[in-house]
Amino acid sequence: MIEKIRKRDGRIIPFNKEKITRAIYLAACEAAKKEDKPADYNKADIIADEVVKFLNRSFAGQIPTVEDVQDSVVRTLIKTGHAKTSELYILYRGERNRIRDSKNRLMKDIHKITFLDSGDADIKRENANIDGNTPMGIMLQYGSTVSKEFCKKFVIKPEHAMAHERGDIHIHDMDFLNMGTTTCCQIDISKLFENGFSTGHGYLREPNDILSYSALAAIAIQANQNDQHGGQSIPKFDFDMAKGVIKTFRKKMKDNVSKYLEIEFDMDDDSTRGIISSVYESYGDIESIEFSDEQKEGFISALKVAIAQAVGSAEGLDEKAAKAFEFACRRSTKEIEKQTYQAMEAFVHNLNTMHSRAGAQVPFSSINFGTDMSPEGRLVSKNLMLAQESGLGNGETPIFPILIFKVKDGINLKKGDPNFDLFEIACRVSAKRLFPNFSFLDAPFNKQYYKEGDHNTEVTYMGCRTRVMGNIFGEEVATGRGNISFSSVNLPRLGIKHGIASGRTEPDMEGFYMELDEKIDTVINQLIERFEIQGSKKVKNFPFLMGQGAWIHSDELGPEDTIRDVIKHGSLTLGFIGLAETVKALTGEHHGESEKAQELGLKITRYMRKRMDEASKEHNLNFALIATPAEGLSGRFVNMDRSMFGEIEGVTDKEYYTNSFHIPVGYKLSAFDKIDKEAPYHEITNGGHISYIELDGDPSQNLEAFVSIVQHMAKSGIGYGSINHPVDRCPSCGYTGIIGDICPACGVKDGSGEVYFERIRRITGYLVGTVDRFNNAKRAEVKDRVKHA
Template sequence: MNRDTANKDSSLVSTAKELQCLKSVEREVLDWFPDYIVNAHQTGQLYIHDLSDRKFNAINSSLLNLKQILNNGFSINGTQYNEPTSFSTALQKTGNIIYEVSSNQYGAVAIPEIDTVLAKYVEQDYRHIQQQFKVIQDYDQNHFEYHCMKMLNEQCLCAWKQFEERLNTINNGNAQLPFVTLTFGIDTSMFAKIVASNLLQARIEGLGKQNSTPIFPKLVFIYKNEIHGEQGPNKDLFEKSIVCSTKRMMPDYLSVDSGYVCEIYEKYGKIVSPQGCRSFLGPFSFDNDIIFNGRANAGVVSINPVRCALIVSQDPTFVKGDTEKFYQLVDNSIYLAIQVHNITREHLKLQKASSNPLFFCEGGCYKKLLCDDTLESVLEGFSWSIGYIGLNECSLLLYGKELHESNQFAIEFLSHLKEQLEAYQKQFNMMFSIYGTPAESMTYSLNQKDRKQFGIVKGVTDKKYYINSFHCNIRQELDPVDKMTIEAPLFHLSKGGRITYTELPNVRNMKAIGQLCREAMKLGLYWGINIQLDECKDCGHSSEFFEHCCSECKSTNIVEITRVCGYISFRLVKGRSRMNDGKLQEIEERVDHVKATQSLKPLKNNDIVNGPGLRVSVWLNGCPHKCKGCHNQQLWDYKPSIPYNVDEIVKLMCTGIQKDLSILGGEPLAPENVNITLKICQAVKQILPDRNIWLWTGYDYEQVKDFEVMKLIDVLVDGKFIQEKKDVSLQYRGSTNQRILNPLTGEVLAKYM
């Protein structure tokens, strides 16, 4: 079974045939290149991505100009289509276009700002619905607008669900589901918001009988604070997007508040959308305009700086911090990668536009070509990516420090790479870009080649993978904001391809995810979350499974969906994985940047389990209840020597993202603890009066309602844990007898129940 690409099911005859065909032509493509380039690829100095696909002189990923195709009408296989006259037909034809274009290239198809493109068709539907109601003599005039909008949204949602169902069911001509990315969210017009809102609703509701999580399209929400912030016109759309991300891991979020995308937006009034999972284009002038849509990436070649660092560090004369020889080796690798692109261009420029007619001849491309035209005249607007991997391992080898300890090496490396590519760009008039490679199959392939030559090197080849691009060590426990801050300058240097993410437990804390997202947007990032989305195909239960079986019925007939990096995919389907051993190990070893479990320490920062939003949690020792099945039994004994520093609690609540407070145990209201609990609450409310405090107690409300601390807390969770009433679906509670209450009135807070 081929496990190079998680989105290809090689157990299917059609996919197996396609993979076998591609494998058979690899040697032919390698014959394009001099022996020293072939040797560099085979030994792991270089990684020529999509090697077999190059045989057919196809482009990689594209930013499709869907608006131009739909507006002008188009032809597929000799059949001429007119411009759509409704939203449902527009989406149906968009699906046809995606299948046709994606079948004739090997990377992703991205449709920028799809809400803006399709808004006109929703408006046409709206006018038609109005006319329908008006011909009904006894229609309800008082609720006319309500009924029109209700029908409009129902039609729009239905069309999106059919669109997603098709994209996740039928393979394209490359024997895989079409990799398509849709960006949206910044358009504030009514009909564009209807497009975006129903796209999110379709994703929230899921696919098929069991409401499964779709893999495609990849969704990217374009965020700008003045539009999506507290007073923004699209705040509601952002909040719905967070609901969707919490449940389905998508959309990812692209900031227009700072960084490169912001600079382009402020300078040209245009959004630079990603192609596929992470690739970005630089500005290009055509016909007296700066354009992004209708352009493409022509391919990726990655260098292996880890190998360069291994060669240098194993020299007996090497001294930590001496990188002169390292950069000599890196520069040679860059030179070889540039040669690969130059040779590829010589082949690609001879390709006919008829090889991908919808893109090149029907308006998808920025320059419309005739069928017999070659691609030479449009290649100047395409990017050529130089990828890299494993900067964390390089830093460890060369300086003895990982990126979370110091990101200076990575800044230096990427600045050097930028300088080199700018020089080559001037020399060859090609748009070379720095690309943080997704590293799905490459992460394992290069690691294994280096392990074979250099042996087991701690922190480098003692695992089966290299860490993705500029990312911190995935095994390192990091505060999520610290991780963003460390990676941000590296992200901004890697303009041709980058994404960063936060690893989270599957606890569905929407407020916390929203807080993290806004922080990432302030830093100008392209950011997403990773939560484990596991679904049982026998009982329908969905959660984060452990031991690769359903946590409810113990079935192994499950689907595990996780983030590869910039996109999500299948980790496990019916007991079989489509991922290689290196990527599987990397996923297994990822640690959450926000913890779901209680540590042995009395304080925990960035808790997302115990209350809404990010919180500081305090656990007090000592509990008289000793409930059967309690998961905090280590806190039953009273330990008066444990310090509870109120100043430290307040400091944590003010550091990074503003956080609220949770007090748990043990039993915070036990006689031994009630005074320290009161002291903590008094201090927090005095210094941070706007922060909310949640408190968990095994006592019933009626037993503690007159305690002084009740006047200071905002939410009380009461009652002993009863194992027979345990319900894992409950949020903030362990068993159904427990209540979430207003501590002043005893009223049940239904929104949390």
């Protein structure tokens, strides 16, 4: 008689027939549901008796394992004519195995998070914006790890969880799935500031000077970060902040006219206030920090009349009123320049130091600017970049916000354009600090939305590369919208299975597209499933994003209203990585090596875009295709595929898959050639894209070349691009530039004593930082990168 059983962990426990009966009964219940009849517990018990008899015969004198018992149950069910029940029992068995494996994996991950240093554990470096060694960083990772397992077991459909577990797809930000958060939002700061806003602990009134504008903009980004799992962007920062500049300038003019009157006429405060009040009643509000001749004359005339009324005589006031204006204008211009710089400096410093998400990370933030041609907007743009150029307190390169300079012919692209000087500053600062990145409004797929004078129609990007503009619901604007969620397919795996990498003489493209369709269908269904979870949440669940009206039309809802009808204005996106490895596995060449491979790469990408366009029509939602910003994913997919298929040259022989549609980082070609080869993919990937160029040396020493690369991006049809180069810093003396083993400024050696040089690198649109914070896959990628001449 069987008396004991061996568990999977090796423990031996007493044999219990009741567990077999219950498992058979549960499977029978599922089978009975399909036939609309009740299950019979007694029949399950009888079948369990047959299982025990078989075990006694087959394992006499032995201790069977759990797997032995389960195999015996399946055999007995089939033999006794319960094939349907056996199928459902197998599914039940698989689900139990999945849950058990999940528990084991969870405990292993918790152990790594708890006891390993972040330098020794990739799991603690999945997000380079989180310090995995700090208490709050560890707590955030605990929550993330547990939430992922909970979602896989209890929230999402088993087939979606299985596809993710197998590495066929990757569900991004799964740890936030059950919470219903959206990914990102492009915030209309002007709308938010118009009547003030609340962060949950008090109401902040409308700001009235540029320092308050910048402070509240940082607070808005921080508050919104806690309602989303992605980033926050301000699409028209220069236009928004310009309002704070003019408000401050008006105050300065009043103060400085008052100072002049006080000195020149020995007036008290009440008298100067009366004159200022009279001037502004007559003249109206100052509309610009630069006066036209007509405006200057009008202000002086109003000032002369007001002074004459106060002193009782107009004699000699022409010259004095003019001097008062010149004095006030000169001082106010100088002061507003200084104060705007201080505001932008504070903004940059705040976003690199203020924390969100339980204090574990600084907010993911992006700032789009560069097209406001007003003196106030230009002042904001210039000083924002100067603050970036100056760096943080000890000269460190700011990581946030991601500055994105919007390039537009006729505004800032070439000499003679009103903001060309700002474009030159942008190139100079980017050559030193990696940012700004550059977006291109004249790319055909961006220009189609552009309406002159309507700044909301200027296509903007999140720092990561996300782009949200098209909208089947009509309102094709940047502000108030963002990505809802996205998932990626493992393209290289399909390339390996259907390409010459698997031993074929010719790729099986029919089989490739057939299986790609299956994966895309899975992603579409999974995104819809997630969307319904998100849409069922209420305004009160997102007190800032929805409660303060940051998301489009959310200000029309009440706290108890669900948000489905407003988040539908965002995008649901299919992502992909490793196009280069996919084409290589299919044909033996990647798309940088031949025109034939390039044609295939474009064909595959267009096919995925076509499927997304079809899904938009079928499901009445904004589906889009994104060139996935792969951080941890690139290493995850390749590690799984290498274990399945072995090491394949040019495909699985690295620690990472190539980012989205990019030419492999180790392939040598010129900067212009790389731009030209990647540019066509930008138009196809309407959910987001970016192209990088790698430069060697210090690009600050050759700004002409830097400018020419950005201008070529504009000419080629790139939507969003950036230029990578080394940024090193010596903490001993603060020198920033390119440093080998020895600092050229102070002579200290890297690693000597407590001095370790900071080596800042970019690996995705958002992910910029010291190399030691990157995971192993991204470290390997940085090491492999060649420079583009």
